[in-house]
Amino acid sequence: MTDLAPRTSRRDWLLDESPSSRLQARLGRLYRLALALLANPLTVIGALIVVLLVLMAIFAPLIATHDPIAQDLSKRLLPPSGENWMGTDELGRDIWSRVVYGAQITLAIVALVAILAAPVGLVVGAVAGYFGGWVDRVLMGLTDIFLSVPKLILALAFVAALGPGIENAIIAVAIATWPSYARIARAETITVRNAEYIVAIELQGASRSRVILRHILPLCLSSMIIRVTLDMAGIILTAAGLGFIGLGAQPPLPEWGAMISRGRAFILDQWWVATMPGFAIVIVSLGFCLLGDGLRDVLDPRHGEQR
């Protein structure tokens, strides 16, 4: 007996309207998401930039043409050439190689800030939204206080207190970032708090922490992912700003903001020293913005801003 049914292609299996297993449903959802994301060329560009950043950070030793820290004073301030693609800085270091290694630092800053700030914001917001009443008032009051100072100023003040350095810069940026996540998580929580399925779980005797962790937080995730992606650009800019002022990454770390700061003295004659790392910041931030915009279009159809 031969199987006469036409072999369903992988695509049909993924797009099946009535999935027969949980795995199929999940993969299908991811596939639809990917299709929707790929439909927007700007989103694709953004995603490509982010992927390139990650690859650059991982394979920095292979991509860089020189040692990012080794000084060679006989080669100082050379213009871009076949040997030094982006020229050299005031200590004869190859700027291209420094930009490549800088990707590692930028990625580390962005990832650590997200890891520190997003969970704190999520939990504070979800707890405030779920419990309501005075818990809500106290937690949101605290959040509002942090929101009452511009992010950069708050980060600056904290770095001033903690002392300069890249670790403290990361902590300071995280401190300045979590309150906006708390607001989002609270807003999301309030919309689902009185939903029937939550009441059903509560009636089954689920503990409060279980309700929040297993049933409320997962629903906040998609808006949180959008927000974090959109925020990445801001985080990069703030961290680079701290580096530029001299309170972030310290020399000889090839942090992009600090590199611009060193190039400031040579901006009139050796423009490439300050300009090249700036392009890196612009491209990477733009990549995160485009990706975040695309994610929002796909994951959050309610949002009317981008159509």
Next chain:
Amino acid sequence: MSTEGEIATELVRPPRPAPGSRRHLRLLRGLAWTLLTLVVTFLGLLALTFFIGRVVPIDPVLAVVGDRAPKAVYEAARIRLGLDQPLPIQFLNYIGTILHGDLGMSVSTGRPVIEDLSRYFPATLEMATLGIIVGVVLGVPMGVFAASRQGRWSDQVIRVVGLLGYSVPVFWLGLVGLAVFYARLRWVGGPGRLDIYYDGLVPPVTGLILIDALIAGDMEIFMNAFWHIVLPGSVLGFYSLAYIARMTRSFMLDQLAEEYVTTARVKGVPERLVLWRHAFRPILVPLITVIALSYTGLLEGSVMIETIFSWPGIGNYLTTALLNADMNAVLGATLVIGAVFIFINKLSDLLYRVLDPRARR
């Protein structure tokens, strides 16, 4: 003029309260509530700066007496500074001194911080105001234009310009602008508010040099000041332009999807009037909030831009203080910027409530 429709609504409406009185009461209550939250938020801000001041690894007593002082002197100074008291009392004392306008002495300038801040603030205000003017004058029409040509290439260009406002570091744009427009092209003046030659020639009245020069009737200085402010102001303006254009576009798109716009178009109203007279009117109120928010954003941007342009403003003061570990100055500047930030936010809230009849309920 009394038409049938009006009479009908008159019948449906509940009896009118004494004209104005209840509405005024509600507005007053809203005002009182806003004031209360203003005070609470400000207290929170004070708690924050107090907390940051406590985190500092620098011992404030040692900063006063030096690290070789004998124990008795150290203790005396500690008591004089009120540091032997419990934290809540210290916080109350802190609030007290702040309310007296005492932000402490700046270690780096040797003057009271409050005096420094009032001297530097006008320069920042002047630059941020120019920035917001650039942002509104260019950003609003750009947003409206983009929305009217949604999806076409001009719309895409404006969208990307909007995103660049989120991804270009302000200090980098300032540097590049300085290199191109000042060093190469000589279109604009260099760092500082005036050429050194003109420094101190205008009697300070408002502290805003452009206005002071006008008051003094000195057009030469006015032009020189404008020559200097135009680049940093435009760089800042680019950021508010990006934000305002982006938000205007999205508000306009919402309006253009409404049925009354279709009605107007079907009636044959020219597109220009549909855009500006029909669709633009309702977005004015949310736009005010956006403009206020971008004004506060400019305060933040000015910190960076001022260090690039050696602009003697509050941002420059803050970064100099940071590098000298001058905590009184840092916290004072943070406090003032935070206070302005809070004030503008509340003001825009209030404006929104007064201007938008739907929010008044």
